Amino acid sequence: xxxxxxxxxxxxxxxxxxxxxxxxxxxxxxxxxxxxxxxxxxxxxxxxxxxxxxxxxxxxxxxxxxxxxxxxxxxxxxxxxxxxxxxxxxxxxxxxxxxxxxxxxxxxxxxxxxxxxxxxxxxxxxxxxxxxxxxxxxxxxxxxxxxxxxxxx
Amino acid sequence: xxxxxxxxxxxxxxxxxxxxxxxxxxxxxxxxxxxxxxxxxxxxxxxxxxxxxxxxxxxxxxxxxxxxxxxxxxxxxxxxxxxxxxxxxxxxxxxxxxxxxxxxxxxxxxxxxxxxxxxxxxxxxxxxxxxxxxxxxxxxxxxxxxxxxxxxx
Numbered sequence: 106x107x108x109x110x111x112x113x114x115x116x117x118x119x120x121x122x123x124x125x126x127x128x129x130x131x132x133x134x135x136x137x138x139x140x141x142x143x144x145x146x147x148x149x150x151x152x153x154x155x156x157x158x159x160x161x162x163x164x165x166x167x168x169x170x171x172x173x174x175x176x177x178x179x180x181x182x183x184x185x186x187x188x189x190x191x192x193x194x195x196x197x198x199x200x201x202x203x204x205x206x207x208x209x210x211x212x213x214x215x216x217x218x219x220x221x222x223x224x225x226x227x228x229x230x231x232x233x234x235x236x237x238x239x240x241x242x243x244x245x246x247x248x249x250x251x252x253x254x255x256x257x258x
Numbered sequence: 259x260x261x262x263x264x265x266x267x268x269x270x271x272x273x274x275x276x277x278x279x280x281x282x283x284x285x286x287x288x289x290x291x292x293x294x295x296x297x298x299x300x301x302x303x304x305x306x307x308x309x310x311x312x313x314x315x316x317x318x319x320x321x322x323x324x325x326x327x328x329x330x331x332x333x334x335x336x337x338x339x340x341x342x343x344x345x346x347x348x349x350x351x352x353x354x355x356x357x358x359x360x361x362x363x364x365x366x367x368x369x370x371x372x373x374x375x376x377x378x379x380x381x382x383x384x385x386x387x388x389x390x391x392x393x394x395x396x397x398x399x400x401x402x403x404x405x406x407x408x409x410x411x
Contacts, residue, residue, distance in 0.1 A: 106284050106285045107284055107285075107286065107306050107307070108306075108307060109306065109307045109314060110266065110306055110307075110314050113263065113388075115386055115387070115388055116387075117386055117387075123386055126386065127386075129359060130356060130360075130361060131259050131260055131344075131356070132259045133259075133260070153260050153261075153262065153263055153344070154261060154309060156307060156309065156314075157307055161262060161314075165386075182335075183387055184386050184387035185382070185386065185387030185388050186339045186387075189266050189339060191284075191306070203283060203284070206283045207283075208283060229338070233268055233270055233276055233279065233280075233318075233338065234268070234270075234336055234337035234338030235266075235268055235338050
């Protein structure tokens with residue numbers, strides 16, 4: 106079901122400061138920035154590697170306000186890992202399968218994620234306390250990745 | 259510096275129960291089990307994918323007692339993501355570089371990690387609240403992985 110660890114989502118108070126830290130400390134590069142009003146976050150994706158069906162990233166998340174999910178998370182838990190996302194070939198099918206195995210779905214059907222992806226979240230209490238996201242990368246991404254992998258070998 | 263997301267370490271109260279959950283829910287396979295007395299944990303590695311220089315895994319961690327780091331984490335935060343590990347080509351060099359950039363090291367020199375790897379932890383307060391591990395996979399792992407990637411392409 107899982108093709109890769111797609112990203113680790115990290116909640117922070119100041120996106121620009123945190124981006125600068127990850128860039129200078131770990132030589133990472135920002136490949137996308139977005140404001141997702143629906144989820145109430147301003148975010149940046151920092152690329153780590155290519156992978157099957159898409160890349161692997163660190164996702165930095167700054168809430169758009171205190172009443173957003175990430176804003177509430179920060180107030181309760183402080184800065185740190187907010188969720189972990191796994192790449193799947195078909196997110197609608199994966200949500201259906203996982204739901205049929207007894208995990209509560211926070212998204213019954215896929216919605217829009219970072220960089221044109223389709224995503225769905227699973228209830229953290231049903232996944233060992235880990236807020237879990239399933240990600241189907243946007244069309245085109247897998248091909249790019251495959252080219253990059255071919256060039257490597 | 260980072261070649262892959264090596265693993266996400268998840269703290270749990272009952273390792274066997276949690277392994278069974280991840281197997282039946284996400285079709286994952288346990289590739290290694292270990293007791294690490296030094297770190298005070300019983301652990302299992304569930305393989306997600308191949309990657310540059312090693313694989314990507316979910317690592318499930320059950321503390322050997324309440325006075326261990328993972329035992330204290332569970333008491334304070336409950337079950338969930340305990341740390342995130344990134345694969346590097348040379349962990350001693352990576353620790354030196356990251357330390358020279360102002361991040362406090364929990365391990366000044368590498369120590370033994372899962373599956374024969376060499377690892378070092380970084381202070382979570384210096385990495386945005388995320389307990390961060392650097393991992394150099396054991397010799398032999400990269401070759402195996404490279405073969406697997408070649409077979410794919």
